[in-house]
Amino acid sequence: MSAVRVRQHVNPLSQKYQQPIATPDWQRVYADPHRSLHIDIGCGRGKFLMQMAQQHADCNFLGLEIREPLVIQANLERASLALTNLHFLFCNVNQSLHSLLAAYTTGRLQQVTIQFPDPWFKKRHQKRRVVQPKLVNELANHLISGGWVLLQSDIEEVAIEMRDRFLDHPTFVPQGSGGWLADNPLPVPTEREQLVREQGDPVYRALFVRQ
Numbered sequence: 001m002s003a004v005r006v007r008q009h010v011n012p013l014s015q016k017y018q019q020p021i022a023t024p025d026w027q028r029v030y031a032d033p034h035r036s037l038h039i040d041i042g043c044g045r046g047k048f049l050m051q052m053a054q055q056h057a058d059c060n061f062l063g064l065e066i067r068e069p070l071v072i073q074a075n076l077e078r079a080s081l082a083l084t085n086l087h088f089l090f091c092n093v094n095q096s097l098h099s100l101l102a103a104y105t106t107g108r109l110q111q112v113t114i115q116f117p118d119p120w121f122k123k124r125h126q127k128r129r130v131v132q133p134k135l136v137n138e139l140a141n142h143l144i145s146g147g148w149v150l151l152q153s154d155i156e157e158v159a160i161e162m163r164d165r166f167l168d169h170p171t172f173v174p175q176g177s178g179g180w181l182a183d184n185p186l187p188v189p190t191e192r193e194q195l196v197r198e199q200g201d202p203v204y205r206a207l208f209v210r211q
Contacts, residue, residue: 153203166206
């Protein structure tokens with residue numbers, strides 16, 4: 001399947017992305033909607049989740065992505081692989097996460113990954129970054145006790161901001177000695193992580209558990 005070309009960055013604050021999406025029928029989305037749920041926020045082309053879904057058939061996986069052409073292609077590829085524990089949705093996560101999780105009543109949110117999000121370097125654009133206090137609070141409200149969030153970025157400034165927003169929330173407890181995790185606790189790296197490793201650049205990662 002040929003790769004679709006899309007704009008690298010999409011402004012999540014533009015009017016087009018301000019309405020929550022319609023909540024899907026989870027009974028139709030997953031073969032077994034009672035399994036625990038892993039959400040990948042900003043899933044891109046979905047390659048990470050496709051590998052995870054094949055390795056962990058006992059868990060449901062949901063990729064959320066703001067670039068609609070990538071979601072369309074990812075769902076086509078997911079269908080070709082006959083993965084009934086994986087789905088991709090086009091949405092602005094900061095507008096749609098609450099309604100999506102409130103409707104997922106058959107299973108439980110257990111795992112969340114936010115990996116290499118758009119950095120939005122310019123100061124006036126930093127309000128477009130995905131990890132905002134509202135998002136952290138939504139995850140605190142819906143993750144099960146003992147559930148976790150993995151953050152990764154190759155941009156130290158972005159990683160620090162994400163980490164600090166989870167540190168500021170009393171529900172989340174950082175894992176490790178307080179510094180960055182040396183290794184990825186997951187068995188599958190994203191395409192971005194593989195590229196960063198090949199270039200010999202560092203990855204800044206932190207893991208938070210909901211207490």
